[in-house]
Amino acid sequence: MTTPVPRAILRLAALLLALLALPLPAQFGSHTGQITLRGFTITGQDDDGQTWRLTGARTVTNGHLVTIDDFTLSYRLRHSGGDRRAGLLGAQDGAVPVRLQSPACTLDSLSKEIKSDASLSMTIGGNVRLSGIGYDVDILRKVVLLRSTVAFSMKVRRGELNLNRHKETHR
Amino acid sequence: MTTVTRRLLLLAVTTAALLAAPIPSVRAQDAPQPAAAAAADTNSEEDELNVTAGRMEVLLDGKTIELTDNVRFEDSTMILTASRMMIFLDDTPQQTDKDTKTDKDPKKGEDKQREKPEGDAAQDMRLKRIEAYTNVILRKRLDPTESVMGDNAVYDAHRDIVTLTGNCIVTQQGRTLKGKEVIFDRANSKINVQDVIFNLRLPKGSKRSLNGLFGDDKDKDKDKDSQAERGGKDKPQP
Numbered sequence: 001m002t003t004p005v006p007r008a009i010l011r012l013a014a015l016l017l018a019l020l021a022l023p024l025p026a027q028f029g030s031h032t033g034q035i036t037l038r039g040f041t042i043t044g045q046d047d048d049g050q051t052w053r054l055t056g057a058r059t060v061t062n063g064h065l066v067t068i069d070d071f072t073l074s075y076r077l078r079h080s081g082g083d084r085r086a087g088l089l090g091a092q093d094g095a096v097p098v099r100l101q102s103p104a105c106t107l108d109s110l111s112k113e114i115k116s117d118a119s120l121s122m123t124i125g126g127n128v129r130l131s132g133i134g135y136d137v138d139i140l141r142k143v144v145l146l147r148s149t150v151a152f153s154m155k156v157r158r159g160e161l162n163l164n165r166h167k168e169t170h171r
Numbered sequence: 172m173t174t175v176t177r178r179l180l181l182l183a184v185t186t187a188a189l190l191a192a193p194i195p196s197v198r199a200q201d202a203p204q205p206a207a208a209a210a211a212d213t214n215s216e217e218d219e220l221n222v223t224a225g226r227m228e229v230l231l232d233g234k235t236i237e238l239t240d241n242v243r244f245e246d247s248t249m250i251l252t253a254s255r256m257m258i259f260l261d262d263t264p265q266q267t268d269k270d271t272k273t274d275k276d277p278k279k280g281e282d283k284q285r286e287k288p289e290g291d292a293a294q295d296m297r298l299k300r301i302e303a304y305t306n307v308i309l310r311k312r313l314d315p316t317e318s319v320m321g322d323n324a325v326y327d328a329h330r331d332i333v334t335l336t337g338n339c340i341v342t343q344q345g346r347t348l349k350g351k352e353v354i355f356d357r358a359n360s361k362i363n364v365q366d367v368i369f370n371l372r373l374p375k376g377s378k379r380s381l382n383g384l385f386g387d388d389k390d391k392d393k394d395k396d397s398q399a400e401r402g403g404k405d406k407p408q409p
Contacts, residue, residue: 077231077262096262096296098231122229125262125296130236132227142231150227152236152258155217156298156328 035061050076066107073100077124096125100137100144112139120146127155220246220298222256234260234296244301248357249333250310251324253303261299301326307335309355318342319353319362331357339364 041055057070077096105116114137122130122144130153132146225240236258244251303324310318322337333355341348341364350364 075231077234096294124229124231124260126294128260128296130227130229144229144231146227146229148225150224150238152222152224152227152238153219154296154298155219157217 033062037061050078052076064108064110066109068105068107070103071101071105074098075100097123099123102135105135113137114139120144129153218247220244222258224256234262236260242303244303246312248312248360249355250312250315251303251307251326251333253307253324254305256304257302259299259301260296262296298328300328309333309335311360313360316342316344317362319355321353333357 037056037059039057040059041053043051043053045051052073052075054068054074055072056068059066059068061067075098077098100120100122102116102118102120104118105114107114115135117134119133120131120135124130130144130146130151132148132150134147136145136147137143138145222238222242222244224238224242226238228237230236238256238258239254242253242256244253244256303326305322307321307324308318309320309324319335319339319341321335321339324333324335326333335353335355336351339350339353341350341353341362343362348364349368351366353365354363355361356363
């Protein structure tokens with residue numbers, strides 16, 4: 001490339017390619033009324049002032065129905081109260097983090113419900129894990145219904161269930 | 172090949188060799204650190220309980236989980252099956268007598284062990300109570316031949332006991348007895364039956380004692396001792 005014209009064309013082509021490679025935040029399908037978002041994160045607060053964060057790989061909005069792929073919903077569970085002490089529970093309002101992960105779901109923005117036939121894995125705090133196939137989430141009531149093949153596992157410290165005492169008796 | 176090209180090639184080869192060489196600092200990070208090993212030891216003090224079922228409803232605000240359809244609870248001490256189960260969780264940090272004693276405890280080693288969970292307690296849920304309904308069957312992990320059946324059961328995590336109520340049947344090595352209420356003390360692996368209905372069929376002329384039926388080894392030992400004292404002259408009492 002010795003002449004200046006081809007160099008300019010090459011630069012322009014490279015710039016165009018770079019622009020095309022950039023992920024577009026939203027695509028508007030005028031004929032279907034669909035809005036597609038890729039790689040998004042939404043944060044918000046519920047009526048109780050609890051913060052939540054929703055991340056997803058892709059979402060398609062069609063009217064009041066929102067289809068989300070590879071979503072993660074993080075939420076901090078309001079503390080039961082009574083024993084709330086500054087410093088012990090952390091600075092955040094609500095001590096126990098809740099996380100829901102699923103490969104696909106549909107959110108009904110009118111009824112505030114999430115539905116899916118896909119699998120769901122859920123963690124409450126650092127020691128409780130739940131999973132199942134097919135689920136319904138009532139956002140307002142904060143109820144998660146797992147429809148089939150459900151599993152619950154919880155790690156407990158031995159002292160908590162007096163298992164040290166149990167150990168001693170079997171020596 | 173020109174000198175410049177050769178130099179460029181040499182530079183490229185050197186860079187590639189440097190990139191391919193293992194970096195000691197990264198390898199050192201991969202190796203288990205003493206602190207990590209200590210954490211692993213702490214984890215070994217953990218027990219895991221697993222529950223499987225056909226359906227589950229989680230009430231996040233109430234910290235309650237309802238399981239239905241072939242519910243099976245399993246941990247290191249017992250296996251419990253039922254038609255329906257409610258798990259009640261608690262997120263309040265544990266403040267027991269142990270914790271209050273810890274501050275006054277002169278043994279520093281024990282203090283360190285108990286200090287650590289306080290930070291985690293804010294993040295972790297604690298098991299409060301489990302209620303099981305309809306066709307409850309409890310089996311001991313250590314002795315699966317020993318089982319208890321009942322209409323309902325409540326597991327109190329704080330006291331570490333399971334109370335079965337309604338049409339309770341205790342089975343032990345093929346023998347059964349009925350009762351209104353059965354308490355399984357998980358820590359001591361003991362089963363206590365309240366208001367026992369005892370049906371026993373002994374063959375005619377049997378010299379078998381009632382004490383021996385439910386594995387009361389102490390009485391057996393006593394009998395042996397008394398026999399030894401008597402020089403084995405007298406026959407054992409039926």
